[in-house]
Amino acid sequence: MIEVEGLTVRYGVATALDEVSLEVRDGEMVALIGPNGAGKSTLVNTLFGILRPAAGRVTTTGRLALVPEGRHLFAPLTVDDNLRLGAWRDRKGRDTGPIYELLPELVPLRKRPAGRLSGGQQQMVALGRALMARPDVLVIDEMSLGLAPLVVETLAGHLRDRHAEGLAVLLIEQNARLALDLCSRAYVLEAGRVVAEGPSAELAGSAGVAAAYLGLEA
């Protein structure tokens, strides 16, 4: 699905990612946690070919889709148009009906311009747009950022449902508690390097992760 090996990405002389390796296997739900500036978004942009690696290798199989940080919806277009464009690569797969069945919250919003929705509604549209690509792996960058807990729980519920249907997920989150709750495995990225990895329960129990990301005493 996704295999990253020894990935190094530089902005000029600054190294944003330093020999990062990670893997998301078929049907797996994996978290990547880390603070601001750790290189998480650089990894996303490299996965999607927007940045070029200085060294290392990214191998992907199956279809990848992204829910980007900040949603990045097409503000002047309606919700329905945003969803249709999610299937831009697949001319025959632009029927939005199945997405409204998966995300019924979007049904009353379908004719509204995406730019006029609340943050939570926009995140739901961003998720729907990514699902329109019928991905094998979904990469979600900062799903919970700036959203109310209730909204986050609704989104997490949808994510669990899609995962239960076989969708692989790479969840990139600052909210480590949410990410470790949702995912079976996790990587911790700090200053461009993977500093810890393993089953989520083990990482949550480790003193370093608990203190730095879960707000617990070491």
Add this chain to the structure above:
Amino acid sequence: MAELLQYLVTGVGIGCAYALTGSGLVVIYRVTRVVNFAQGSFAVLAALTVTTLLGAGLPHGLAEILAVLVAGLIGLLCGLVATGKPGTTPQTALIVTLGLGVLAYAVEILFWGDQPRSFAGLAGSTGGVQTHYLLIIGVTAVVLAATALLFARTDLGRALTATAADPYAARIVGIDVLRMGLLAFAVGGALGGLAGVLITPVQQVSFDSDVALVVNGFSAAILGNLTRPALTLAGGLLLGVVQALVGGYLSTSYQSEVALIFMLAVLVARAGRRGVLEAA
């Protein structure tokens, strides 16, 4: 009264050419953020191409359609040169389009000389007004309506709007942003070409006619902040009518100043706000 009606119709006719030129600018700017200063050249090249095609024996209609297609192709090439290199900023591309406009002068003089040219339009008059003006108005209405439908009702149009709204998001859903930009340049080229083809029977065109067209087209487009087609149409028509009235009741010498004063007034009114050139 008949005189006023005549000025109004001719003004709307000329204003349609400005609106088409301005709409070309808007289509290109919305998708690429590039202010295309070669826009007037598309009109001149198309108009001069019609004179050659008619001279070669092609019938009216076919010659005009081919010339508009040629202008679209030139627009595409212009876009390729101005924006084709990855990482080109809109500001750099703007300067490139300025250079391409100057290059167009050389090409036009080489192939067509420096004397003004024209060709016959729709003959006759209707209600004291040259019928060709009615043709300009009708064709402009149909073409601008079709352009609006392209953007609002087709997936291609949605992709163009999406590219304009958020190029990053467009890339992640798989839209080829560079290709959309080139398409916008082609559509812009065709709209500019159409302006030239329609206006030449009532106004002679020479290699440097692009300046008047681009100044008026830009003035029309800037009313809508280079992003709003409906306001561009309104701006073009307003400019055309005011110029016709000024030319008819005062002096034709002041006609071009009208566009400059109009553009200046809009820019000054917008000063301090997030302006269009700042956004570019």
